[in-house]
Each structure stands twice: as structure tokens, then as C-alpha cells.
Amino acid sequence: MENIEFPPRYEATSVESKWYQAWDDANLFSPSDDTTKPSYCITIPPPNITGSLHMGHALCYPLQDVLGRFQRMQGKRVLILPGQDHAGIATQSVVEKQLRKEGSSGAELGREKFVERVWQWRGESGDTILTQLKALGCAFDWSRLRFTLDDHYANTVLQVFIDWYNKGHIYRGKRVVNWDPKLKTSVSDIETLRETRKGHLYHIRYDFTDGTGSVVIATTRPETMLADIAVAVHPSDKRYEGKIGKMLRLPLVGREIPLVSDLYPDPEFGTGAVKITPAHDPNDYEVGVRHNLAMPVVLDLSARISAEWNREFEPELASSVEKYEGMDRYEARKQIVKDLEECGALVEIVDHEIPIILSDRSGEVIEPLLSEQWFARQGELAKPVIEAVQQDEITFHPARYKDIFLAWMESIRDWNISRQLWWGHRIPAYYTEENELFVALTWEEAQKQAGSKKIVRQDTDVLDTWFSSGMWPFVTLGWPEQSEDMNSFYPTSILITDRNIINLWVARMLMMGYDLVGAKPFSQVIIYATVLREDGRRMSKSLGTGIDPMDVINTLGADALRWTLLSQTGENQDLRYSEKKTEEARNFCNKIWNATRFVLMNVDGIPAKPTELETVDKWLLSRLVHTEKEVKQAYERFDLQAACQALYRFFWSEVCDWYIEISKSRLYNDEQKATPQWVLLTAFEAFIKMLHPIMPFITEELYKYLPIEGKREFVMSADWPVLPADLNQPEAEQEIESVFAATRALRALRAELDLKPMQQVASVYFEGDLKGNEAIVSSQAWVQNLIHGKPNGRFVSATSGGIDLHIGVEGLIDLAKVLESITRDLAKSTDEEAKLAARLDNPQFVERAKPEVIERDRATLAELKARIEKLEARQALLGA
């Protein structure tokens, strides 16, 4: 073996850079042609074209890669289909920002030019993240790369819109939506953030028109009073008994509004009376609908006061509102509070924590605004999904998300699918001069439908990005065509995503899958942990608290990064990323590298399978069998934390710390070396395969060098290890572990005597049965002669299991440490003995505990007693 190829330090970056291309060249990313194999498919959550890799991605996509690689090794026909989302708002704002820098704007360019510009931007920098996914080692089938604005995809989205419209699933209506006054579009809940800010609660008096007193309402948003249409109180509220239905005079405006009874107001809060502004508050909107109230709008799309509504519907009152026209909502608030104070309607102002909603994209405070939007009905579509989840046809991991999901689905609301943007799927709705609506794929078809009426414009809105991504698992596979991929891979196997978009995305895919395809899109939903910083704070680009995974990959390697995140992945809700852990993972890579290097230095060709095995060989192979079982089960239940733990323990502690050390003497002996060579290669081959899904690069590199039979060209396309059941040898395991325990006890005794590690001791005596494993003890505890019996003269001892080990001490050496250790050990043993004896003396314990527990406790007690006797004897000997 050449040292140039195999330096003593593992260089991740040079190894990692070559393998991705090699896999691609060998066409390993596409599903195998063998259609008799069972399929396994994941359509990855499409990252935004604006996205660049963050730590969440570095967990999410490798997690899918792990499952794909694992299933491929299990003999499945695996397809992991990658793609990207056009991400309406995100992309549009990125390009807008760029235009602003150039002194231009979308408005200046106009719709057509702007959209062209976005396509240009996508061409230039839209696929950054795809390159990064490759750097992470994700074995995705790039030949099937999809984009939500590809021709086929876009046409399908429009066709679904048309079909749903024709079926009555989609309608146009007025609703209160989350309005971003800066971006001038409605946004979905996921594109908003909630915060609490210090503000004020304003108490305002509304007088009854008949002069019989007044009602005081409390509001955090006095400026919206211009659009008040009622005051509501709870029916149980005694304070307003007999007053329901009476009219109040709205201060400043002069409008007469009724006092209504509704379950919405909380009688405990303030005066129990709330002003109802249906156009500017979602709860008020519901009240407005229940009471059939008018819905005056007093803010325009920039959140400035507008008198438009009044001019149209209450011209006689318009002048009172016009005073504020054009004022920004906050400016208007000041002025209105001042005017209320002047007219004596302001009762008091108190400090109050007010909840606000921010637009994730622009940072602007969201204005709930009544506006005309397109909606998709959800109630009917939700039914089959709810049923399937209830009956566990679709399962969640962790399982707790099932109930959370169901609770949301059962109270699902209609979905606002229109966005006032240019980048996206433009709604295929066309209008005549008389505003008559025709929904059709093209202008021409709409015109055909319209007959003699003339189509003059197309709807300017685009569809919510989630409307298109809701069809991701099947449109990417070719639906609505009965494509081969649809036949082979739908329903897909699993969906892995972030808990934040369970309702917004997962729910929609499920509903669309059942309704459009007639079958569920996937059977399992896996929710992965949120990656936090080391200190538990969120990683956020805007706060500058993010860590760029690419930096980590370039220094410590993709394998190390994958291990760091995956080894912390179980059913936990969050995980903390620390670069220190990645250094540990890098160290693990180095350990694997060097251990393999050692094996390769000590083998020559493929060793024959031995006929005779020593106990320690049986021990390692038995540990291997258990590890394989553990790792496989852990992968199957998505518990990568457990898989990593089992792999780490097996390799570092069992293979490296014990087996390699023990087998060195045999490896250096030509007569004996074949057996440990075979055992090592068997263990390494299996280990490298089992590790491969998590660390694809280093395992691929090392697999190349292993002299083993039936080797494939790539470990990536190798089969999962098959280990004969007879390798499981519990007796050998037990025997060897007790020998290790004795070795450890002897090493500890040596340390107490200040004997340097690895400094040979001439003679150590032992009592008890080492069952022929004396060589292990003597080589691993650095003893020249291990002799059965007791030494002459003074000696000190250690005990482990049934084995006593003695080291002779001559002259006046300092035995303080030994004595100290004995005293400590004695105290601990006595304490344990007392506890155990007390338990066994308890008749209820003996009566009710499981027999095997009692049995074990009795045995332990006997051992403790013997140990205490020995310790006391030794103490007496040294103390004398």
C-alpha cells in the first residue's frame, strides 16, 4: 500500500470532491431498471430558488438521503426526486431589491419585463442550493429535476384551478386576509410572525342616540373606529341587559351603529363591550357575517385612510372621514385619539401589551384587510384526509403530531389562494368589459366561452405558492398523465419536513392527493428537529446568528457535518448545533480512516474463512451481529441517534480499543494472522456498509481498498450486510466481557501503584478461572508473566467478577492511593450491600417482585459480601 494514497490523517475535502461525480457517472442516482424490485420514493420538499443552504437543510436533505441509501441497500428501487419551488413572494422581493439597487423597480419595468427579469435571475443564481445539496452528498436523481414553473407543472396547476373552479371548489369572495401594505399582497399565515409589543388600550365612549347613557369600548386600534359598524357584548353580560338592539352614535363619524349580542366578546375583559370593525379584524369579520352587517373599509392597500367606502355608501358622512384621508394608519391613530379627546369621547388610555402580526418577508405590520380574493373550499377535501390519519393509513413521526394535525384539520378554514404578485402561476380567469368572469386555460378559450362578449382583461393575481407545491408528489412524477413514474412511485413512501409547514403544506398535499389522484401521496410523515445554535437560540440570517453549512463542509467535511446533525436526530423537537461536535465527528472519520489503514497494512489479499475461531473472535463477530440488528432497526424507525450511537460504540470501543489491540500479536505472526485478518475484514466490510447511509464519502473511499469477496464497484450500490445467525455467541460475549473487566481492574490497580501505562510488569498473579484468556489480560494490562496463584510476600489486589489479581510489592513504597481506593470501594460496597439487604428483607418485595429480579439481587448481594470480606482483609494487610 502506498503512503501517498493513505496518509495518517484523513483529508475529507479531497476525498469528498471526487465521489459525487463518480456516482453520477455510474448513473447511481436514478432508480435501477429492475422493475421487479419494490419501489421507494421521496419527492423532496422543494427548496426555494432564492434559498441557499442553511443548517435546517443540512439536516433535512441528508436525512432523506440516508433513508434512500439505506433502502437502496435493502434492495429497493429508489427514487429521490429533487426540485425547486418558484416561491412567489420570496423571489419577487429578492428581484425587487436588486432592481432598487439599480435605481429601478418592478412598477417601472411593468409586469412582462419584470417576470422576464425574474427568469433571468433564476438562470443566473437560482440553482445555488442544488450545487450545495450535491456537496452534502445527497443522492438525488437530477435527471428528474422539477420546477414548479416548468411548462408541464404550470399547465397542470392551471388545469387543476380550472377543474376545481368548475366543480365549485374554488370561488371568489371577500374575506379578511393578512395584508402586507408594503408588498401590497395578501400573505399566508406561514409568511407571518407573531409578536407582542408595548402599546396602549384606548377606552372610548359611544353614546346611545336616545340619550340614555353610553357604552365604553376598549381598543388597541382606535384608527379603525372609522369603520365601526356595531358594538358587541356577550349575551350573559348583565351590564347590558335590555340594551341590545339600541343604537349608538359613532364619535367623530356620526354613524348610528347598533349594540349587538354575540358570543365573541369576553365579559371578563374591560367593559365587556367591543367595537366591531368587520373589514379590519378577522374576529370582527365573523361577527359581521353572523349579524349580516355592512363592512366598511377605511384603509387602502398601503394602509392609509381612505374615505372611498363612505363616499359610495354613506355620502352624507364622507366628509367626517375625509379629514383623515391619506394619513398613514399610525398617523391617523394619533390624530383620531387627539380628536376623540377633544370631543370628550376618550375615557382613558392604559398601557397594554398588544399582539401584532408581522410580515415575514417585509417586516411590515400586517393589516387585516377585507379584500376580494380567490378561495378554495377545504371542508370536503379534508374529510378523506382526516379519516386516513385517524385510521393510521398515514402516520406521523413523532406520533404526537397526529393529534395536532387532526385538531387543525377539523377546524380547517377556506384557503386564500390568490396573491397580488407577478411571479407565479397567473390565475386563468378572464373578464369582459361588464366584469363577467370566464375561467379557461388561455385568453382564446375564455373568449370562446364568452361568445359575443369581449374579453378585455385577465385576472392580475397569481396563485399562492402552496397551491402549486400542494401537487408536488404527483405532478413531479408526471400526473395527470399515467406516466411510468406515476405507476412505479406513487404513492411515494415518506415525506420529511419541518413542523412549521405541517398545516400549510403537508395538509394541502394530502387533500390534493386524495382529490386529484384519488390516493394518498405518502404514508408516513416525518417531522425533523429544528436546528438551533449552541446556546439554544434560533439560527437566523437576519440576526447574523446562522452558521453556513458550506463553511463547515469545506473545513471539516460533509460526512462530519451529516454525522453531527444526524447523530442528534430522534424524536426531539430541537437540536443544538455546535462546531465542536463536528470536530468530534471529524475525529471519528479520522479514527475510521486510520483503523482501516491499520487493517490494510496487515492484510495481503483476501484471507480464507478460518475453520477455528478464538473466543475473542467470536466475541467481536457476535457484537457485530447485535450492532447490525440495532442499526438496521434504528434506520427503520428513523432513530438515527440510536444508529449513530451503536455504530460509534461498536467501532471505536469494541473494534479499535479492544479487538485490534488484542489481535496485534496474532497479526504479526504469520502462522496466526489469517484468522484475525478475516475477522477484521468481515467486521470492517459490514461496518462500512452500515455507516454508508450516514457518511457516504469516507465509506465509499475506504470500501475501494478493502480486499473482500464479491465486492461491488461502489459501496453505494452494495447490499446491506447479511450476517449468519450462528455468529451470535452470547456465551463468548459474556466470557470476553468478564476478561475485559478483569483487565480494567488490573489497569486501575497499576495506576494506583503509579505504574506507567504500558510499562511492563514482570509478574502478576491471579486466582479464579480466566478460561484460557490469560493472553488478553497480560497483553492488554502489560504483564510479562501472568501466574496462577498468590505471590510471596506483600502484595496488593484487585477483584473483578470471580477473578482476583495480585501484584507483589517490595520495599517501602507509598501505598496511600491503593489504600484510598480500597476505602472508597469498601464504603460504596457496604452502602450497596445495606440497600440490597434491606430490600431482600422486605417481605413485600420478595412476595411481589419478579422472580428474576429477586434472583439477580440475591446473587449481587452474595458477590458484594464476598467483595467486602476481601476488601476488609486487604485494608487490614496494608494498614498493618
Add this chain to the structure above:
RNA sequence: GGGCGAUUAGCUCAAUGGUAGAGCAUCUCGUUUACACCGAGAGGGUUGGGGGUUCGAGCCCCUCAUCGCCCA
């Protein structure tokens, strides 16, 4: 306000109701032909507080506290 999760060694996390473990960090020792990105040894815990169930609770139940997330 409602729901979910977390709280275990200095740190990050494990532990089918049966003597609480690992890695890192700390301390001591060690250049040994795979690896100092290494090896040997050691110390370190009232499992957030308080109740309860049980022969037995980190684990089950109640309650409180703190932190995080989701929904309103």
C-alpha cells in the same frame, strides 16, 4: 387563553417500572510502528421543586416553576 415538548454529570444527550450511562470537558499518566484528530486511569448525579401510585419511580398520575414551540 388552549395545546405540545423540554428540564438527568460542567456541556450536549442516552436510559422496555428493577443498582442512572455515553461523548465532550476536567484532573493524573503515557510518544506505543493505525490514529495525539491517539491511548490508560480517575473524579464528577437528592434525575427542576412538591405531592401521589407501587415491593420498587428519571420513567406512571397530580401540581408548581422555568425554557421553547404551535394555535387563538
